[in-house]
Amino acid sequence: MDDIIKENNSINLSNNFLSKPSNKKFDVVIIGGLGHVGLPLGIVLAKVGLKVSLLDKDLKKALMVMNGELPFVEYGAEPILKEVLENGNLKVHSNDEVISSAKAVIICLGTPIDEFLNPKTREFLNLIKNFKSYLSEDQLIIIRSTVYPNTCEQIYRTLGEDKKWKLAYCPERIVQGYAVKELFELPQIVSGMTQEAQDEAAELFSKLSPKVIITPLKEAELIKLFSNAWRYIQFAVTNQFYMISKRFDVDYDHLRISMTEGYGRLANLPRAGFAAGPCLLKDTMQLASFDYSNFQIGHAAMRINEGLPNFLVEELKKVHGDLHKKKIGILGMAFKADIDDIRDSLSYKLGKILRFNGADVSYTDEFAKNPDFITKEELVNKCEIIIVGVPHSAYSSLTIPKNAVVVDLWGILKKSDGN
Template sequence: SGKLRTSSAPVQSDAFIIAVPTPISPAPHPSPLIPHSDLSFVKVAATSIAPILRRDNLVVLESTSPPGTTEEVLVTILEKESGLKAGEDFYVAYCPERVLPGRILHEIVHNARIIGGIDSESAERAEKLYSSFVKGEIYITDARTAEMVKLAENTFRDLNIAFANELSRICHRLGVNVWEVIQLANRHPRVNILKPGPGVGGHCIAVDPWFIVEKAPQEARLIRTAREVNDSQPQYIFERIKELVGDIERPKIAVMGVAYKGNVGDTRESPALRIVDLLKKNGYEVSIYDPYVEGYESVEGVFDDADCIVLLTDHDLFRELSPTLISLSVRGKIVFDTKSLLDRERWESAGFEVETL
């Protein structure tokens, strides 16, 4: 249509949408045990917009942020650097992005959106902007509530995953199949346990709960514990691998998948990479196959002389691999399927011992 243009620096516009990373900061927090947010990208974006900010402009922050960021960080910088007054000369809102990697364009249009203005006029102007392309429902609130909504969404999932991961450890100790437990428990109309796995990755669920802990460390005890459970899952997986390979000297581990989730190539905060790192640091030889991640797309030689195959990402393509052909290459016929993805019967028929969480 010719309406889309790109620029390496902000240009004068009617509206500015800030969607920049807000990672965990490498700098120490006042409490050394609490990771905290790095808002430097938000600050740089605000500083770059301020000189070209005009009256009646709208600025929207989409980046996941600790509650208060829109008003305390974004507005403060914009007012100081522009000489204008938020809510009078220009308008500011927070509208968290809610997109799934692999479905971004669809979800930008069809997902429901939360818009939180610093005042009612800011909220109304942001709603008008988003309603021009969003087909999902739009809900209006204040900026701080909108910030908390995004954190609550991802923290709820983190808590549920932590429960599933802890349940898997308990079931393993007690000799119970956790996958059957979850499947049957979820038959209850008010129960929805998520699946356990090798840990939690991505730029949202593995990060966002810490923003709540940062703001309310005394109150967020359950949230913090869930983060610690999920952050410790790669170490638990490593210990399970150690048990499986036993006393083999310098065992070779063939890893299936290093992306943080299935059917995408995103490795941000991937627990699989942490497991690979643990294996290498402890003297294991590691080969990796991930059809979605650059550098690991080829399966050639990955399973050669492997003592143990460890599946860490639930790519659908892994279901199509032939266990019979793989059995001709490996040295040890052990498969540790941390996602319960593979057809156990097929792999066992090919002579493999299949372990799950």
């Protein structure tokens, strides 16, 4: 075990690439540096004293970040951002030329799937190919994006096998919104195409993390996908339990608490609720695609999780009949509680199904901004049916009119006593 789990004091620092004299202006450039993964990573690397450049093509976000503002919710990041802008450790760039002026290049670009649920690997490889003219063999290249298995090998080929690239794969495992805290706490998975790449990547991440876990590169690619698929499957299990309980007229949340109380083996059974966002489904499908569409439990999880909005609508119809012209409100449009990211949120799918059934649907959110949204107070006063899409903490203090029908998988709302 000792050779794979490295406490910080046992990292091989013989190369010590970060402190070696060099003509490079930056220690690190992060490509996709203003994204949900790139930005917090850049901020914390600058906080520990590295010279960091954030390279991104989104000029609106660039302007915000240069002014010390975060473009999305990331708890604890803003004061550090201001500090590292002020001390000059963090810079923002939009010109790819900056890539050549860093010792290490970390790639945090998106890796989406297409409409047939297959990874868009060609697009990702082409992006990296575009950066090739700015890359050199003396730089450490770290892939931080979540990738389809064997993508790192493809990247190496794309860059050209005539050169000896120092390529490492170190997947990001933070939970969105809490990256700044977790980057200092989570063990970092580090793998390299060569020993030198692996050692240098371990040196870099040991600046942040108390523990670096060295794995073969293929293992690292699977670790990331397995982690997200596992989480997605856990949500599917609890969501299916919820649907079974509902059909059996049993309060699932009550059942879940009784079932798990003092029973450690079930301690990590999550609550039922929408399992959405830009990563869990996407990465489960990347794995399914890699497994020749034979990852049956992954596909089953997708059917359950993606089917939950339809289930909720069908249940409403059973009890309340035709939804035509019914005023229905969705509380929470982000994909997760207390953040503002609406990417792949199932609240929108729910809204679409309700509208297709003729309902008059209103949306609200505490963090995501949209001129079409109304306030939560307006929504609860206006709507006869209120559905919690995501349990933002602020909803726990909302008082719901007694005659409203409530669908609240998390049990976050309370009803007025009618006085």
